[in-house]
Amino acid sequence: MDDLGNYLVASGAVIAGLVRYRTARPRPLTAAQRYVLVVLFGAGAGLVFAATAVQAVIGAVTAVPYLARFLASASVMVSAFSAVCMVASVVPEPAQARVRKGTRWMAAVMVVLILVMAVLLLGSDAAFNPDLAKVLATEDDVAAGQGVYWGFVAVCITWFVVLLRRYLLRPDVRPLMHYAMATATLASVVALLWLGWNVIILVGQRVGGQFRSDSLDMAHWLGIGAAGLMGVSLTLPLWIRALRRRVTRWRSRRAVRGLEPLWSELTDLLPDIALHPPDLDCAPEVVLYRQVIEIRDAELRLMRYVPPDLETVVRDAHARQVHRRNALHARRAPVETRIAAAAFATAMANFRAGRRQADAPAGSREPSTGLSDVLAEARWLIAVHRCMVDDPVVAQVVHSVQPYGKTHGEGASPGT
Template identity: 25%
Template structure:
């Protein structure tokens, strides 16, 4: 079973690398360094899974001149794939305009780690075995070997998780690209779980506690990690042709209906308080489907937003951006600032307090050029705004801080004269 999963994951990773290469060649797109790192990393991942399969390990025991040499080569190849992942994270949009020095540093750390692992394995003087962790996991030198290996893989995957969203929050991002990235993140999560099971096995050898990890950690998780990563990175290439088939449209129609229903429920949380204040924007239609209703409510929210513009507090977006934990260009920060503007404008509209036009230009964090061109992308953005408008503590703080106060009367009474 372990051999089947390992070889299947290696085959999927190789197929994903070939798919990315052919997609770049057929479409005429330039072969960028990021794409080259991605293809090379997928090939290294396939090689690491092939070398780590039990059948390959048993075959290597017959011919290897140095004990556990195949194990060392497989681990170093896996670290090479992680190094490609670090290079991809470094070349993410907005990360570094000149990433060559950082990539060189990552490569130097990779080479130093591979050399340290080779020296530690040679100094440990181990005998050939297919159960490397369970046999030598209690020795200090092997523990250091495993720590270098697991630490480098964890660092690479965590870096991609932290910086990888930059790839898919660019203006050209599509829903298919976001879905592919979610699959890649799910595959990396399986990689985290696999490293955790290996750490549990080593801890059990040191302590003698009966806390051995389940067998799924060594059999299913590595192949599942590679399969999900391969499917995720190649998702934008093979999914669009599949969606154009009649069978795929029939199968995905219920999912599309569910997405529309969820988006309609979220957008309605923002639509209801706005149309209560400005009911004139609502168009009465007798028969209307869910998709049409969703897009109508998006248009009506934008109409109300235009009417509330004179009432928006000039500092609303600045206060919301100051309390946001993410970058100003992040999608969540943009939605938070837009929700703050709507909230203060709605409060001032109810109190009938227009804001004077500020002399200095106001910083506007809401950049609608980042939102996709499709109506559903606009609805998805407004759903994020609605969640922030309804549940965010930052919005509640902005509304309390910038709550409109009743205007004092400027008329004075004439003094009484006797």
């Protein structure tokens, strides 16, 4: 069960690294992006090598009992150092030059410590034991190797948090990156808890203390949790953007279905407003944008068929219904929606009958605007169409004003 957690988080880290690489291409990778990939792949490798089953197999095949533990520790050290370099490459100047100089020294120290750890772990003649707590109590070289590993990772995590705070002071940090870096800070806190618990076990075992077999299980799960949170933080902007795209696409599909009745009526009435034949392969956002544009074009064409006093008539009818006992529809349909619905309905009826308004010059009325985006505009038009179909006030107004005007111009039928 413990190994399953390692494999799951390692798989997530590798998949996240592949996704990050694919989304960055074909442009050249920036320094920060390269470090992110090293962090993710290094953490994934470290988790796989830290699995008990993998350590046992590698130890049996190579006759080097702690080779897998050395590879796990070295991978995590490289991953932790790369996390520091990742943030160091984006901190604001003038701190960036100083921090980069420090990371060069830290890289040299890391190489030396990995060599020391290799001597201690690979040169140990201790037999492999999956219970690390017992090994730490009796084997000085393994305990020293683990101490080197934990000490370096602790320095990296501390420096990472300090640099992260400097990075968040940049004025151009987007809100989504703030959420990602907050998750990275949480991962760092969990990692420090993991290190603290490991140190407690190491010191306790060395001074003769006795720990239960599940004492290292807590440290194990803290380490997995820290790695998982770090992987989430480094890919959070990608997942959130992908989720937003999916939600927007789903909303666009719904809006396209909702707009279809109004769009079909208007394109049947004014076929030339259609920009081009419908393309079923188009993204729903493109189809929605095209439908809204075509509906607005039709609205501009039809405004000359709207009686000039229509708004006053609708407001009066709306006010009368509000004062009646049954005001359900008045609450359900705002007056502005009713005005737009009545304008559409009367204009379409007058266009079919050829009754253009003689005292309403073409283009004197403009369609309603001021909506935030295409989806908001589509929702507004869907509500307008529902009002055209269902609202009794709109039906009453349309019936009362249809005879208004006289036959003139475009849309006139021969018998008008």
